[in-house]
Amino acid sequence: MNAILAIDCGSTTTKAVLIVQKDGLHRLAGSAQSPTTVEAPYEDVMVGVWNSLEEAEALTGRHLVEGERLIRPGDSGRGVDLFVSTSSAGGGLQMVVAGVVGSMSSESAARAALGAGAIVTGVLSVDDGRESFERAAALKDWKPDMVLLAGGTDGGTVAHVASMAEVIRAADPKPRFGTHARLPVIFAGNQEASAEVLNILGSVCEIETVPNLRPVLEREDLHPARETIHDFFLEHVMARAPGYERLMEMVDGEILPTPAAVGFLVRALSERRSKNVMAVDIGGATTDVFSVFRGAFNRSVSANLGMSYSASNVLEEAGHARILRWLPFDMEREELENKIMNKTIRPTVIPQTVEDLSLEQAVAREALRLSFEQHRELAVSLKGVQQQRTIGDTFSQSRTGASLVDLTSLDLLIASGGCLSHAPRRQQAMAMVLDAFQLEGITEVMVDNVFMMPHLGVLASVDEDIALAVMEKDCLVPLGTVVAPRGRRRGEGWALRVVFRGSKSPPALEIPWGEIAVVPLEPGSSLQAEIQPRSPLDLGEGRGKPVRSTLRGGEVGLVFDARGRPLPEEPPDGAMSLWLERLGALT
Amino acid sequence: MSRGLTPSLVVSPHTDFRLSRQLPLPGEILVQEGQRVAADQVVARAERPGRLSIVHVTSRLGLDPADLNKVLKVAAGDQVTEGHLLAEVIGLWGLFRARCDSPVTGKVEYASNTTGHVGIRTPPVPIEVRSCVDGVVEQRIGDEGVVVQGSGALIQGIYGLGGERRGILRFADKPPLEARQEVDVERVLVYPRGVDSDALSGLLGAPGVAAVLVAGLSSATIRILRDPENWKGSPSPPTVILTDGFGELNMDPRITAILEELTGSLASVDGTTQIRAGVVRPQVLVSRPASSRIEEDVPSSRHGSLSVGCRVRLLAAPDFAVHGTVLELPEEPRVIETGSSVRVAVVKLHPDRIRVVPRANLEVLAG
Numbered sequence: 030m031n032a033i034l035a036i037d038c039g040s041t042t043t044k045a046v047l048i049v050q051k052d053g054l055h056r057l058a059g060s061a062q063s064p065t066t067v068e069a070p071y072e073d074v075m076v077g078v079w080n081s082l083e084e085a086e087a088l089t090g091r092h093l094v095e096g097e098r099l100i101r102p103g104d105s106g107r108g109v110d111l112f113v114s115t116s117s118a119g120g121g122l123q124m125v126v127a128g129v130v131g132s133m134s135s136e137s138a139a140r141a142a143l144g145a146g147a148i149v150t151g152v153l154s155v156d157d158g159r160e161s162f163e164r165a166a167a168l169k170d171w172k173p174d175m176v177l178l179a180g181g182t183d184g185g186t187v188a189h190v191a192s193m194a195e196v197i198r199a200a201d202p203k204p205r206f207g208t209h210a211r212l213p214v215i216f217a218g219n220q221e222a223s224a225e226v227l228n229i230l231g232s233v234c235e236i237e238t239v240p241n242l243r244p245v246l247e248r249e250d251l252h253p254a255r256e257t258i259h260d261f262f263l264e265h266v267m268a269r270a271p272g273y274e275r276l277m278e279m280v281d282g283e284i285l286p287t288p289a290a291v292g293f294l295v296r297a298l299s300e301r302r303s304k305n306v307m308a309v310d311i312g313g314a315t316t317d318v319f320s321v322f323r324g325a326f327n328r329s330v331s332a333n334l335g336m337s338y339s340a341s342n343v344l345e346e347a348g349h350a351r352i353l354r355w356l357p358f359d360m361e362r363e364e365l366e367n368k369i370m371n372k373t374i375r376p377t378v379i380p381q382t383v384e385d386l387s388l389e390q391a392v393a394r395e396a397l398r399l400s401f402e403q404h405r406e407l408a409v410s411l412k413g414v415q416q417q418r419t420i421g422d423t424f425s426q427s428r429t430g431a432s433l434v435d436l437t438s439l440d441l442l443i444a445s446g447g448c449l450s451h452a453p454r455r456q457q458a459m460a461m462v463l464d465a466f467q468l469e470g471i472t473e474v475m476v477d478n479v480f481m482m483p484h485l486g487v488l489a490s491v492d493e494d495i496a497l498a499v500m501e502k503d504c505l506v507p508l509g510t511v512v513a514p515r516g517r518r519r520g521e522g523w524a525l526r527v528v529f530r531g532s533k534s535p536p537a538l539e540i541p542w543g544e545i546a547v548v549p550l551e552p553g554s555s556l557q558a559e560i561q562p563r564s565p566l567d568l569g570e571g572r573g574k575p576v577r578s579t580l581r582g583g584e585v586g587l588v589f590d591a592r593g594r595p596l597p598e599e600p601p602d603g604a605m606s607l608w609l610e611r612l613g614a615l616t
Numbered sequence: 617m618s619r620g621l622t623p624s625l626v627v628s629p630h631t632d633f634r635l636s637r638q639l640p641l642p643g644e645i646l647v648q649e650g651q652r653v654a655a656d657q658v659v660a661r662a663e664r665p666g667r668l669s670i671v672h673v674t675s676r677l678g679l680d681p682a683d684l685n686k687v688l689k690v691a692a693g694d695q696v697t698e699g700h701l702l703a704e705v706i707g708l709w710g711l712f713r714a715r716c717d718s719p720v721t722g723k724v725e726y727a728s729n730t731t732g733h734v735g736i737r738t739p740p741v742p743i744e745v746r747s748c749v750d751g752v753v754e755q756r757i758g759d760e761g762v763v764v765q766g767s768g769a770l771i772q773g774i775y776g777l778g779g780e781r782r783g784i785l786r787f788a789d790k791p792p793l794e795a796r797q798e799v800d801v802e803r804v805l806v807y808p809r810g811v812d813s814d815a816l817s818g819l820l821g822a823p824g825v826a827a828v829l830v831a832g833l834s835s836a837t838i839r840i841l842r843d844p845e846n847w848k849g850s851p852s853p854p855t856v857i858l859t860d861g862f863g864e865l866n867m868d869p870r871i872t873a874i875l876e877e878l879t880g881s882l883a884s885v886d887g888t889t890q891i892r893a894g895v896v897r898p899q900v901l902v903s904r905p906a907s908s909r910i911e912e913d914v915p916s917s918r919h920g921s922l923s924v925g926c927r928v929r930l931l932a933a934p935d936f937a938v939h940g941t942v943l944e945l946p947e948e949p950r951v952i953e954t955g956s957s958v959r960v961a962v963v964k965l966h967p968d969r970i971r972v973v974p975r976a977n978l979e980v981l982a983g
Binding site: 162187191192196198203225229338363366368370371373376377378379381383384386453454 | 641665667668669670672681726728730731732733735774775834835836838861862863889891931932933934936952953954955956958973974976977979
């Protein structure tokens with residue numbers, strides 16, 4: 030393939046990425062963006078697509094469009110050989126999941142929906158403490174594109190599943206696109222209840238039954254539900270969204286929901302490097318966290334945590350004090366509230382002063398922290414059983430309901446999203462990641478420089494080699510490696526001692542307890558190091574046990590974070606300024 | 617370089633507008649294309665299906681769901697009123713009776729032996745959509761609504777609470793208008809220099825106040841307004857529209873002047889605000905005949921695109937909510953205080969201050 034075009038139709042912008050083969054290597058030739066035009070006054074996604082292609086032509090000098098036709102096949106100077114697309118326009122695929130037991134069937138249904146690239150806007154279960162009318166009112170309010178109904182093991186309860194179907198009937202939610210359309214409902218519960226569910230919902234919903242996603246307590250089978258979610262997404266959501274019919278005709282393969290494409294890429298990268306990988310994408314409305322630990326993939330979407338549309342929700346969930354603690358200056362609570370509300374109602378505004386930039390980055394820390402907490406709660410082994418689970422690969426868990434996320438075994442963290450990728454200083458991106466995730470052990474950190482993970486994800490579903498090669502060369506920018514012991518200690522004195530090996534290595538250093546130190550090391554370089562944590566601090570090998578490791582450089586370098594874990598709820602007086610200064614993150 | 621995307625709001629003493637008047641679900645359209653309509657005229661109506669009330673009959677009577685049919689006194693399709701007997705258990709030779717009554721008036725939609733529940737649909741709720749402006753029906757949108765074309769003053773705000781209301785425009789700090797207008801019609805009160813939360817709370821339950829227009833309110837005040845506990849029993853608290861944003865702000869002199877000129881006019885006000893998935897901003901509309909139009913001396917963008925000479929509102933500190941005029945749009949990005957390199961505009965503020973502002977932080981005031 031000589032030239033590849035990938036497009037992501039996002040909520041606010043449509044971004045085109047052009048990849049061209051040169052001297053046998055596929056490289057990013059250019060990217061361009063234009064406002065998404067699904068909403069009024071245009072109501073045609075193709076307007077934004079053509080605009081972004083026009084911009085891409087201007088930037089790369091490659092002729093891509095003739096009239097309203099994409100030039101295909103490509104040759105050395107014009108056209109493309111492959112055209113792929115993702116979409117999250119109009120707020121992405123919004124789903125409600127319903128089940129019988131919240132911590133079992135509803136939780137499994139949520140994992141199925143999230144893994145398929147959906148935003149789960151609401152969860153219902155028979156044991157959620159609501160009355161039937163409250164569930165119906167909530168479901169009506171959530172306005173989903175689709176509902177996934179689960180519940181009951183095969184041969185188990187029928188009555189509870191049927192009562193949840195009655196709630197859906199009572200709510201009678203209407204799909205967002207097409208006032209005459211019926212709401213798609215996927216039933217993936219007790220197969221013996223399917224006739225009853227059809228009887229209740231058949232006349233008001235577009236219903237399809239798939240194999241039970243929890244056929245027995247000890248096993249999850251999410252694949253059939255995910256496949257059907259994807260089919261329904263294309264058939265009922267995409268096909269009804271204005272202009273998508275044309276886009277679907279033009280692309281090679283199928284349009285993937287944007288988060289599904291990113292998840293595909295993260296999994297491919299983890300498999301290729303045999304590493305535990307986590308990726309975060311913080312947007313204006315939602316924050317996605319993806320993780321692959323020991324082969325198990327999980328994705329969570331925090332639907333109400335983001336930097337613009339959802340900034341006021343971050344304030345509500347985190348509280349004033351938790352945001353204000355990250356500011357290196359004082360701010361009144363009322364001023365904080367007004368500034369955040371102004372950002373919420375005018376989402377495209379950017380920080381213009383150093384104070385506003387600091388505030389944005391403080392909000393980002395809390396949005397990331399809360400999203401990560403939610404991810405940890407979702408990425409767990411099956412509850413109530415001592416067995417294996419199946420999401421891609423299977424593995425054993427010693428305890429049920431335990432989080433699969435283990436920061437000391439995390440090898441690589443990829444940070445994406447405007448406030449991270451476009452932070453005026455890379456050190457600021459590193460500071461946000463450090464404070465929000467409280468990384469432990471030794472972890473490499475990278476940022477998605479050009480927001481092209483969705484594009485490369487959908488490309489990976491066609492050609493993984495090209496997608497991963499472009500990702501490593503043109504998409505990810507290494508920030509460096511973080512060394513951070515967990516645990517806390519009393520008193521002063523050293524916390525970490527580091528000795529570097531090799532002929533041109535920097536001198537040994539000692540990092541005092543509660544401080545941060547940075548050793549510059551360029552991207553592409555690495556250093557052998559022996560790191561001694563002072564007991565009871567632990568780098569993953571045990572309290573006070575030394576660790577030998579190869580530390581990779583980046584635009585920030587090697588970061589030794591001796592503040593301990595967990596970080597204090599309230600940084601000591603003046604500490605925030607000192608930490609930012611040590612990292613080089615002060616503007 | 618990305619294509620520019622500059623948000624815009626209309627602030628105009630006299631402009632043409634096309635207003636989409638849509639039902640939330642398909643219904644009946646009551647007007648024809650080309651027909652002249654008045655602001656209060658109903659142009660479309662529909663019936664929203666009633667709520668489905670699920671009655672847990674067998675669990676209330678202590679029975680197994682499969683026994684529902686044995687005790688049920690109604691069937692699918694029956695009309696019932698609140699208190700109507702749905703099911704009854706008679707025990708011990710008639711000495712003990714347990715009954716389950718309908719909690720609502722409506723029609724029995726189903727009775728399930730699987731769940732033991734009975735579903736009762738309450739009567740449909742009529743919905744009417746009015747024209748909102750004097751004008752002409754330009755287009756019919758299937759069985760969902762119409763587009764009305766009209767002209768007059770249009771001021772879009774940035775944030776609002778509450779729905780559509782109509783009332784006589786009046787400045788809160790000026791003497792009342794003629795008694796007849798004040799008694800017959802509700803008022804739309806303008807607070808050009810802001811209003812404190814105590815005064816605003818007092819208006820929540822006050823009769824005769826349809827809406828409040830103000831440049832800015834604090835987030836804390838908005839929280840008070842959104843809490844139904846503070847509505848003091850009023851079924852319809854006034855619609856509130858912020859023209860500029862959150863915080864203590866003064867209304868821009870041009871908006872104030874337009875509203876002053878419209879004092880005493882009947883205004884249609886809508887506080888509906890949607891920030892995502894189809895932006896909807898609150899607005900104030902006053903119908904005026906096209907013949908009364910006087911062209912303004914200050915030119916502005918008709919289509920909301922950023923251009924030299926257009927009026928803009930600054931959206932970020934240190935000049936938040938200040939209005940100005942674009943002097944220059946340099947092509948090359950510039951480094952701003954934060955260290956970011958962004959595309960900027962050179963803006964003249966009043967009186968005679970010049971600012972270099974990121975284009976992302978401008979809102980075009982079109983119209």
